[in-house]
Amino acid sequence: MLKIIQTPVRFYPFIGGVEKYVYYISKELAKYDDCEVKVICANEPDTIDHEIYNGINIRRLKYYGKVANTNVTLSLPKVLYNEDFDIIHTHVPTPWSSDWSNIISRIKNKPLVVTYHNDIIGTGVANYIAKFYNSTTLILLLNKADKIIITQDDYINSPHLQNYKEKVTTIPNGVDTNIFKPIDSPRKNNQIFFLSVLDKFHKYKGLDYLLESLVEVKKIIPDVKLVVGGKGELLNFYKSKTEELGLKDNVEFKGFLTDEEVIKCYQESELFVLPSISSLQEGFGIVVLEALACETPVISTTIVGVSDDVIDTESGIIIDPKNVEMLEKAIIKILSDKELIKNMGKKGRELVKEKYEWKKISEDIHELYEELL
Incomplete structure (x- = not known):
């Protein structure tokens, strides 16, 4: 043994x-x-x-x-x-x-x-x-x-x-594709999901940049909705920043999510975003794999471990870290094309089943x- x-x-x-x-x-x-x-x-x-x-x-x-x-x-x-x-x-x-x-x-x-x-x-x-x-x-x-x-x-x-x-x-x-999988019901229109611990140590996940990008995205897609999963000592900081940016109606902070609630958020959202900014701190980005397994397109940065495969399979868009303009354009491109969302989603799950x-x-x-x- x-x-x-x-x-x-x-x-x-x-x-x-x-x-x-x-x-x-x-x-x-x-x-x-x-x-x-x-x-x-x-x-x-x-x-x-x-x-x-x-x-x-x-x-x-x-x-x-x-x-x-x-x-x-x-x-x-x-x-x-x-x-x-x-x-x-x-x-x-x-x-x-x-x-x-x-x-x-x-x-x-x-x-x-x-x-x-x-x-x-x-x-x-x-x-x-x-x-x-x-x-x-x-x-x-x-x-x-x-x-x-x-x-x-x-x-x-x-x-x-x-x-x-x-x-x-x-x-x-x-990722376990028997647990992380898509469902037949339609996704929530223009909903984005972000998941991380909301503390100082995890600021490298890039939520600041995602919130800033939504200011411009909202001008093109007024009903864009960001669902933020996770809690930590910076929760009130991010809530204040959301209000300062005029995004109070566009961002929902869910706090701690159970495994089942996390999966539901992946399945219901049209897009998952992980805009990590530090190659020294971002080890891989398992959440990106989980989203892909649920047939949810992803936007992430070049430092995330699965970024090359996302590019090769066209299952999402990979941007440079800290580039708010690239992030805005990527979000608008994906949310504005429902057929693209479906195609990216299918390619993402195929990638995960084959390799991860x-x-x-x-x-x-x-x-x-x-x-x-």
């Missing part, structure tokens, strides 16, 4: 790209007869400390505040040390959980797999902390890693991976584990 421990900083029901990645690969790996999967993470949002969900053994630990968006779980070292495991799979950018995974795997002489989702950066004081971490502890982590997974080929260009190219392999993110099913992704990861052992 292959005993796997995953150590994301947070896990389901927390919503985020890394959390979704760990959830879906763990769920698929748990279906294998030879795999036991355990996730050890911080208890955020506060829920059951210990449960088995979709075959995944989940242990959530009390945390004592956060440093650089990373929950500090003081019991993690002891808990990890007392676990019986064959392999630890940890994730960057999450110091603490990844660093203790490194230390415990060294002590117990077990293989360590690191998925490098994106670089660790910060602003202000956090930037100095990030630089110090990257020049010290991150090096120790990557030195020990037996394999480093990146989710898009471009990430090999990260300055922090230059000395480890022989260990790096690309395995993309995925979680089942295929988990097979690649399972094979990687077996090679290491």
Whole structure:
């Protein structure tokens, strides 16, 4: 029996790209007869400390505040040390959980797999902390890693991976097309969907630019409607900005959405937009795959992991980051052509089914584990 421990900083029901990645690969790996999967993470949002969900053994630990968006779980070292495991799979950018995974795997002489989702950066004081971490502890982590997974080929260009190219392999993110799928009912006319945590750390998702673009879009499409899913400390900031831009009637903030509500928003909307602005922080953009699987056209930026495939399959429009004018034109082009919406949607789902099913992704990861052992 292959005993796997995953150590994301947070896990389901927390919503985020890394959390979704760990959830879906763990769920698929748990279906294998030879795999036991355990996730050890911080208890955020506060829920059951210990449960088995979709075959995944989940242990959530009390945390004592956060440093650089990373929950500090003081019991993690002891808990990890007392676990019986064959392999630890940890994730960057999450110091603490990844660093203790490194230390415990060294002590117990077990293989360590690191998925490098994106670089660790910060602003202000956090930037100095990030630089110090990257020049010290991150090096120790990557030195020990037996394999480093990146989710898009471009990430090999990260300055922090230059000395480890022989260990790096690309395995993309995925989506479950049995869950994320279109429905027969008509979509809501001129509705756009955006989904992200609304906090300072996730400002790189580009909601500011999307709101600014709607000012011009509204002149051409007066009833354009943006549905924003997600909550966080910047929710009131974005609501105020919406009012300042004269968009109060055109933007609806839904707050936290359940899995079912997220899927419904993808299915009902004519367009999904993820205008990410930072290649250092945007690891892949799983939400783009989810939208495509629901036959919803997408607009995103060149830094998102699936951008080349979106261009090749004509399943959406890819623009430059921070380019509000390009974003305006792309939104108007898609929403003004209902036939284009249908065609882009069908091409998007075909792309996902062909290349980005979680089942295929988990097979690649399972094979990687077996090679290491």
